[in-house]
Amino acid sequence: MFSALYQIFITPLVQLTEFFYSLFFEVTGNQGIAVIGLSFIVTIFTLPLYMVAEQWQETERNIQKKLKPGVERIKSTFKGDEQYMVLSTFYRENHYHPIYALRSSFSLLIQIPFFIAAYNFLSNLEPLKNYSFLFIKSFGEPDATFHIGSFAVNVLPVAMTIINCVAGLIYSKGHPLSEKIQIYACAAVFLLLLYNSPAGLVVYWTMNNVLSLVKNIFYKIRNPKKVLYIIACIVSICLILCGTVFFRHTKLIFRIMLVFTGILIPLAPFAAKFLGSFFESHFYILDENPKLRLSVFLISAFILAVLTGLAIPSILMQSEPEQYSYVDSYTSPLYFIWHTFFQSLGFFVVWPFCFYALFSSKTKKVLTFLFTFVAFSALLNCFAFSGNYGPVNPNLLFMTPQHFMPGIKIVLVNILCMAVILSLVAVAFSFKAKVLNSLCTIFLISLVAISGKNIISVQTSFRKMEAPDFSRKIEPIFHLSKKGKNVIILMQDRFFSPLIPKILENNPELRKRLDGFIWYPNTVSFGKLTMIGTPGIFGGYDYTPFEMNRRTDKTLQQKHNEAILTMPIVFNQNNWNVTVADLPYENYLEQPVTYMYKGYDFINRITTHGAYSNIWYARNNMKKSPFMSEGIKRNFIWFSVLKIVPPFMRQIIYHKKYWISYNKFEDNAKFIDNYSEIDLFPELFDSSSEKNAFFLLDNEANHESILLQAPDYIPVENVTDFGPGGKDETYSSMVGVLKRFADFIDFLKENNLYDNTKIILVSDHGMSRDTGVFDNKTQNFPFYKENMTATLLVKDFFSRGNLKEVYTFMTNADTPALALKDIDGKAVNPFTKNPLDVNSVGGGITKNDFIKMSNAPAESTRIRKNTRFNIKDDEWYTVKDNIFDDKNWSHYIVRSNVEF
Known part of the structure; x- marks a missing residue:
């Protein structure tokens, strides 16, 4: 149960965290800047939630202020059960319940899933462990900037806490003491939690606090929207300069993305205003019938979840169920389907519904329209424009190098088809919304039926398989001649010649063992x-x-x-x-x-x-x-997303193996496969x-080198003796290979x-x-x-x-x-x-x-x-x-x- 909840709520955030980290690292080539950029993106994405939280907190403050005289009068007059009954009546008459007070904690609750996602990702990101940035010696360890005796003083968590307190001081000016205590207590909790955490994670969270401080300052200045727009325009100019001048070493597609984003940023407010006005004056049925609006939104969201989490994985898996059976510690292939489905529920149902539930009727109408259009477009792209990209490995990587560059004819036809879908959805919401709701329901039921049929096929094939016997005797497959010659x-692969002198110096017996x-x-x-x-x-x-x-x-x-x-x-x-x-x-x-x-x-x-x-x-x-199973669990959702996006966007989705930043199991698994x-x-x-x-x-x-246990240089769970080569993985693996040779x-x-x-x-x-x-x-x-x-x-x-x-x-x-x-x-x-x-x-x-x-x-x-x-x-x-x-x-x- 806990695992399923984690996959629904946290795993999608981890996937998005990895994507944006990899994107920033791709563009800048700097891991420190990538961590800071990731913090900036997360703050931007969660800003609407914080705005809602701020509105709720302000509402709660006003209600508490309004009710305070009556509450104090009741408490001074009545005691015990009588006080409780009178207070309950008072709250009920004012349409208030004490549980509403939890609304003031909403901004804290928002941070928890994002914190867990960032913690899990950054704490296990191997490339950060030995990365130094500015005065930080290693992103993988506490910064330990200086010592007092034997006690290491970590400056970053302290700086993070100070910034957090300053942000809270500005934010809570004029607020009740209880709210201020909550803010400072929260800052203290994060100090304790992160004091001995890896510096990379603390940098991320410190930048979150810096951005929170900036946000709070904006709330206090005049014309914050105007100031924000000026800053956005400056950012826009910087992005355009990066794409045209500074980042010439990066791929053309990313330079184009930077310039395109830079152009869009100044236009975004006007586009948002136009769309808001358009939706406000159209699709009245979605205003008049909230239940229908909710129904269409949820069914569209479930279409996306079932398509990406059940239909596409089961279609692929039923063609070769043996590829997904007895993988690492997982016996049944169905585990990978359910794992992907839970992720899809998080991506397309749970988190979108959180946004849907929090916002105004106008925003709900926009989300309903958007999800309906995306659902029908996803079906079109998956089944009519699926593309022929050759076979895939069990971990969903394409065996043939892909550039995903469709011909101009396919691109134009695809865009035309999606434009037709957009028009039909708009017409349906204007005149036949109930018919559209029924059509969405039919598509959803069909996808469930297809998925169920494929899942039964996979399970039937799995039951006929024999469990692999890994203890069997090895039979010779290379046949030498004793009488003739061989x-x-x-x-x-990548056996590194310049290290051989050092290997021979430290292992002189190899000169004799490499006889002749x-x-x-x-x-x-x-x-x-x-x-x-x-x-x-x-x-x-x-x-x-x-x-x-x-x-x-x-x-x-x-x-x-x-x-x-x-x-x-x-x-x-x-x-x-x-x-x-x-x-x-x-x-x-x-x-x-x-x-x-x-x-x-x-x-x-x-x-x-x-x-x-x-x-x-x-x-x-x-x-x-668990290299293979981790790859399957991570990549199946990406493979499904690749199938539902327009063909011209697939290069972005698959870029560098679905934007994978690092697989901590990959080198170990591949090394053992060859060793x-x-x-x-x-x-x-x-x-x-x-x-x-x-x-x-x-x-x-040697292409995927790992550390081996000296002096025999053999693989072990935890290496304790690194030998004279130290933590040089290439050296260690080369010695191991030469000794086995x-x-x-x-x-x-x-x-x-x-x-x-x-x-x-x-x-x-x-x-x-x-x-x-x-x-x-x-x-x-x-x-x-x-x-x-x-x-x-x-x-x-x-x-x-x-x-x-x-x-x-x-x-x-x-x-x-x-x-x-x-x-x-x-x-x-x-x-x-x-x-x-x-x-x-x-x-x-x-x-x-x-x-x-x-x-x-x-x-x-x-x-x-x-x-x-x-x-x-x-x-x-x-x-x-x-x-x-x-x-x-x-x-x-x-x-x-x-x-x-």
Whole structure:
């Protein structure tokens, strides 16, 4: 019961809090300003409620003032039960009840749900925990500005309380003593509650008090509306300047939003006055029949709640109920439907009804009209303009990158349809409001029926499912050859080469355990992104970004798929068994990924990401991180909202995964999904292959790094020993992966599979982090050179001895040539017919001729139907010979008409 109430009343506020925080952070790039902006928005949204509260309090004061002489006379004349009876009669004769006195506490009650929402959001926002702002060392801890002995003095809560008291002093001037005591007592309570709270939360609440102080000052000045309008115009000018001048680094859509908002602000009062006048002189039936008005409002609100909370989730869920069954600690998929429905009730029924009930008849009429129009538009957009955006993950994220840019024809038709709905609703409210009420009722009943049918279907499918058994024995899926040869290529996503020296220094035993390996520190990738860094790993130099852009006869999707297929085809041509697992961006994210392997039946494609995490959790007595269930609970309502808004607005709703600011469970869950594979490698490999065997594997443990327990660097619930790397998550995870990789080496040795196996561990890119290894200051590059590094560790057949470091200039696109050395020395790319070994190209061409890297953003790489990466001519860079020599790095200006 409490959980349902929390989801109805608080969760919608938490979702909106996160949205506006993320919006401000997107625009400003500053988390401190985002917290302050969030406080400002919440104050603006709650201002109408405070205005109502002020009216109620003023009414209560006037009544108390009017009744005070009579009450005092009765109390001085009568005692005991007689006093009670006479007072009750007196109140009744004056149409008053003592319970009405609670109206004076309404302004305090308003703050409670918003405070709970802000507390839950800001207290758990991981990016704030180590964020410093002005004199505040960390937003995640009390400010502790100075100490008196061992006692930490937190200045922010004290400042917040002083501001709160000053605001209360101004507000309560001329008010009864009891009201003043209530205000100061409330300030004291908040001081006690927030004194040891995270500084980020106190900054938020302090800004609330500052804005409350400003509001109270406005109440006391002459012509407050005029002054407020002048300030609004100043804000408007600032927003327009931000959108046109100051925030050029932000996306165009947000700059347009800033300018558009800036233009609207000065016009808003006039628009409100016009609409108020229009509604006052129209739709008289809504004035004459309050019950009908309330009925239409509530039915429209319930249409939105049922559509977003039951219909859309159940339609999606009934197509794949197994995706939502046995997720984390939740067995039945119906839990996620009810959770979403309760949120929808809060969003579309409970909170709107609170506003409806508090305001005047004119405002109620406006809300009724608005909700009716929105309800019918939502039905139109959901079922007639649903859009085709491809499949979604169980946590409601689209598998295919989306830009949600409908054609102009769809936009115009959609706007025209909504204009027709607006007109029909206006006509209906003018002449046939009861018919409209009946039509709304029919739609509501239909949605309930559709939802009920789908829910029954989901439950029926769920009952037929068998509960997963996470204790079952793991069967080998990778089959090595003991008699022949094996080649294993493990692409370790974002394995950060500049940290390897520190890892080896602190873990010297790894030099011996990485028996026979050569590490090439002088290795680069071709970009900072997986989409750019991986094709070269799989397909060689024909699939570096520059070379891919030179060939426009095929799409990026086709070229990416070619790269992935290159080594499997060549090894198969040499009569080797071929196995691939979880390769990045198969089919360029267009589902199903297996389509790209059509016609290549010799490739054994398997899935391992996350396939063994449940078994791993069970074996290691660890709780599974509720990453998936938290994502479903959070995102289903956003997915539904995305479906009901006009197509041209969907990019705003889905922006950066529904504006998610941070998922505290995501890194842990994704790390274990990948770490569990490497940890279980000894059980996933056997020696049953009769032929030479080739394995092309991808692992992404380091992409979502977490802290591990030293000295073995294993995942635990609470890390207590961080080791010499401290709280460096990248370092910690890299050590953990290397140690498990070394365990796999021990397994190969124990089973006489090591000498006849070639192993290559390679990464796709580095990361944006200044390690001091490179000089990042003398040249004006918009990136850290560490971003362009790649890890390359190679163990050849029959190679033994401690780990060696060789400083030959390498790139991760050397991987195919290294893999095929001694197997097919003249191997050519099966698609381009070019040699896979760049040294075999001839004509005086060297590796340096191919090293053209890009710092382009992710959005420029993911449109699969394009024939080229959308990289600007001045976004290319090159390096040669020795990457540690700053002189070898330079900007490369592309001459499009010549080189492409």
